[in-house]
Amino acid sequence: MAIKRVLLKLSGESLSYDKVSISVEALKRTVSEIKTVAGKNIQLAVVIGAGNIWRGCGKFIERVTADKMGMLATVMNSLALSDALKKAGLKTKVFSASGVTGFAEIFNRDKAINALNKGYTVVFAGGTGNPFFTTDTTAALRAAEIGADILLKATQVDGVYSADPKKDKNAVRYNSLTFQEALDKKLKIMDQEAFSLCRESNISISVFDFYKNGNLKKILSGKKIGTVITAGGK
Template structure:
C-alpha cells in the first residue's frame, strides 16, 4: 500500500446520492464495502464527514438563523451522518468508533487525539464528527486539522466528481481536468476544491490532498495502492 494511514473526507451531499437530501442506502453500503477493503489490507482509516445532506450552516443564514447557531446545527448534522456511516461499516464486520468534538458522551466518544491514534493502531475505523466544534469553520477545515493531528499520509477528499476541473464539469463540456495542481494555484484560481483555510493548513503542514470520485466502486482501494486517480494537490 502506498498510503498506510489516510484521512478520508466525505461530503454530506455524497450520502444523499441522487436524492436532494437525506440518505441513499446504496451509497452508504458502497462506502462501507470500500472502507472494509481498505481495512482488510491493513490501511488505517479515519473519516471526516460533512452534514450538507441534512443541514448546511450557510443555508441557515438565508432563513434568518444566526451564523454561529446555523454552524452548530450543521455540526450536529455531521454527528448524525457519522452514526449512520458507523452502522453500515459495522454491518460489514469492521470495528468502528465515532468521536465528536461536541460533548455528548451517551452518543459518541469525545475527541482526544491520542485516543484516536490508538484506535487506528488497534485496527478500528475512526469517524470524526462534529466538525471542529467551533462555528465559522467548514468540515474541510476539520478534515485538514484532523489529518495533520493524526499524522495521516494523505487527505483524500471523496466527491461525486473524478477530480478538480478549471470549471464545473456538470455545466461545461469543455471543462479541463487537472491531474496535479499546487496549493497556490488552487487558492488563487478559487477552484472550490476546499476552502482557503483548509488549503492553507495543508500547505503549511505539507499534507498532500487527493480529490477523487468516492462513489465509483473500488476507487478507494486504487487510491491507497498508488494508482493515478483523481487530482493531487501538493
C-alpha cells in the same frame, strides 16, 4: 511515499439517495467502498459532512446556531456510518469535537491515534467544535492532528478542472498540481483555511470521484485517479 494513514472526507450526500437523508442503499454503497481498504495495511479516519440533513436555513436562523445544528447533524451521520461499518465487520470508534454524552467519545488525539493503530476505522464528528468552520477545515485539522499521509476529498467529479466542466467544454482536468500552482490558478479545491492547513502540514490532497465503484481502492493501491495536490506536484 507509501500511504499508511488516510483521512477520507465524505459529503453528507454520500449517505443520501432519492431525497432520503440517510438512505440504506447509499449507506451500504459507501460502506462497501470503505471496506475495500479499511484494515488492509491502511489506517483510515473519516470526516463526514451534513448537507444531507442540514444546510443552515439561509439567514432565518442565526449563523452560530445554524453551525451548531450542522455539527449535531454530523454526529448523526457519523453514528449511522459507524453502525453500518460495524455491521460490515469493521471495528469503529466515533470521536466528537463537542460533548454528546452517551453518543460518542470526546475527541482526544492520543486516543484517536491509538484506535487507528489498533485497526479501528475512526470517524470524527461534531466539526471542529466551533462555528464558522466547514467540514473541509475539520478534515484538514484532524488530518494534521493524526499525522495523515493524505487527505482524500470524495466528490462527484473526477478531479480538479481549470473551469466548471459542465459549463465550459474546454475545461482541462489536472492530473497533479502543486499547492502553489493551485493558488496561482485560483482553483477552488477546498475552503481557504483547509487548503492552507494542508499546505502548512505538507499533507497531500487527492480529489476524486467517490461515486465510481472501486476508485477509493485504486487510489490507495497507487493508481492515478483524480487530481493530486502536493508540495512538489509529484
